[in-house]
Amino acid sequence: MTQYLLRRLLFVLVTMLAVSALAYGLIFASGDPALMLAPRRPGAEPEPRMVEAVRKRYNLDKPLPIQYLTYLSHVLRGDLGDSYYYKRPVRELLFEKFPNTLLLAVLIMIASLAIGLPLGMLAAIKRNTVLDRFIIAACTLMIAVPAFFLALMLVYLIGFRMRLLPLSGHGTLQHLILPVLSVALPTAAGYVIFLRTNVLNQVSAEYARTARAKGLTAIRTAIRHVLPNALIPVVTLASLDFAYLLTGIVLVESVFNYPGIGLQVLQAVNNRDVPVVMGSVFMAAILVGVGNLIADLVVARLDPRIRLGS
Known part of the structure; x- marks a missing residue:
């Protein structure tokens, strides 16, 4: 385990250096x-x-x-230096915006899992039925739609035409609904298809057939025995998604003018504010690397067959 942690920490460090060097060069290549x-x-x-x-x-x-x-x-x-544009320490700017991005990321993950896991399980239980085909078709369509396009459609339909929710800004729960939905819906669609596939693979396993032979119904077998094993890959995917969300959803935050890390990075790129961009890159590399490490540790805890040190 210790050797594994050291290898992963070394990998995170090398990744940070490589990504930061590439980002530094690209910033100056633009002017x-x-x-x-x-x-x-x-x-x-x-x-x-x-x-x-x-x-x-x-x-x-x-x-x-x-x-x-x-x-x-x-x-x-x-x-991390001082911002060229704001004349303030980059660390202060990042920590100032990070709570907003953290709140958005947590709500997106809660909504994604709350929608994706039940629908994925339902599609697997009702496989090859009309309901299953409808769920898969809807999820495939949702995944194919870019997040920024979905965000613009939600702004137009719900915010502009129906005037049910505010178009932009922050400060209340209503301001968070549209940004959360624009990311949570395609993310949940991915979880639906991923969980359905894992459940169907586990259903054909020997332990599932044994449970059915002992008299358990298909639903009880799926919930008691199949679902815990099928959720293990989903945990890995959700951990990586959460780390990605913490780095800021640039397009969605810009569409809704949400004051998070993503919007700040976009403004820094436009202003060629090198210290802010580089500080954001370092933070993103750390979060993704740590998220990947946590995902591996959680999966190893859930599945005794996995030995990280081997």
Whole structure:
């Protein structure tokens, strides 16, 4: 177990370095941040001396590898730098927005599991029936619809046409319903199909046939014996999904103007605010890596056949 944890932590560290280096290069490939940060007259280009002053102030006058290594040395000391745009520490900006994203992610996961697990089990129990085919067709359609398109449709139908819910913002439970639904519905659809497939695979296993031979009904066999085993892969998928949600749902947060990590990252990219983008990248890499590790540990706990150290 100890060797496994060390390997996974090393993998998370290497992933963070690789992703951060790639992100750092892509940010500068899109243009020089100094050109955007330099003061200028309205409608005019910034003066070269002002651009050069900005480069020196933010350590942008050195070669890109040196800039990255300097930034990395600050990160190792716990300093994510200051935002070019907001003139505030990046750590404060991220921690300020993270509770909003955390609340949204928790509600999305609760809604996704509350919808997906019962429907997935129902589709498996009623396999090859009209109800099963209808559920699978609806879920396939929901998965095929991009999240941002679904968000726009919900805004138009429920927020604009029916005027049942606010279109954007935050502060009340009503503001969260549309963002949660726009992500939870396709996520739940994926859980339905995934759980249905796992349940049908487990039904054909020897232990399930033995339970049926002892007189248990199909429903009791499915709930008592099949479902616990079928849920193990779902736990892994849900853990990874939750880690992804914690990094911010950029498109959905931008559609609903929800003040979370995703919207902040989008604004930082538009402003070429390198420290904010890089801080968000590091946070995302850590969350995804830790989420993957937790998923493995939970699955190993649920399934005694799995030995992480082997």
